[in-house]
Amino acid sequence: MLDGTITISVDVANDANLVDAVFTRQDEFQNRSKYKSANHSLISRDTLDFYRTYPKKSGNFNGTAKSSLKFTRDRTVNGVDATTEVVAPEIVEISFSLPVGITNANLVELRQRVVALLDDDSIMDRLNEGLEV
Numbered sequence: 001m002l003d004g005t006i007t008i009s010v011d012v013a014n015d016a017n018l019v020d021a022v023f024t025r026q027d028e029f030q031n032r033s034k035y036k037s038a039n040h041s042l043i044s045r046d047t048l049d050f051y052r053t054y055p056k057k058s059g060n061f062n063g064t065a066k067s068s069l070k071f072t073r074d075r076t077v078n079g080v081d082a083t084t085e086v087v088a089p090e091i092v093e094i095s096f097s098l099p100v101g102i103t104n105a106n107l108v109e110l111r112q113r114v115v116a117l118l119d120d121d122s123i124m125d126r127l128n129e130g131l132e133v
Helices: 104-118 119-128
Strands: 003-008 019-029 032-037 048-053 062-076 087-101
Touching: 019 048, 087 104, 104 119
Parallel strands: none
Antiparallel strands: 003 019, 019 032, 032 048, 048 062, 062 087
């Protein structure tokens, strides 16, 4: 089981200045844990969820281990009518589907590719703001 408190150092503005974000376990479910930040409330969510699916063997293949994480945070944005505001969630999900038996070095390389892509503003801005694919 993951620790009851998870602290991640976040480069909020992608300028090499790190700020700690602390999440504490809120709920435990079978194959799922939910954490909340200090900013979380009944009105405004700020959560981190972890999920897992155990591998199932098939013939000579040891199966695929699956895990994922999901950040959910409510944000206030302008409505269609600019005089109103709407609260809506921003959600980021990352999932892994890994064949049983890969090496730790394989996993580190894969994670570093994800980090590099997420950290590349020239790609992420065009993808998320311009919906370019």
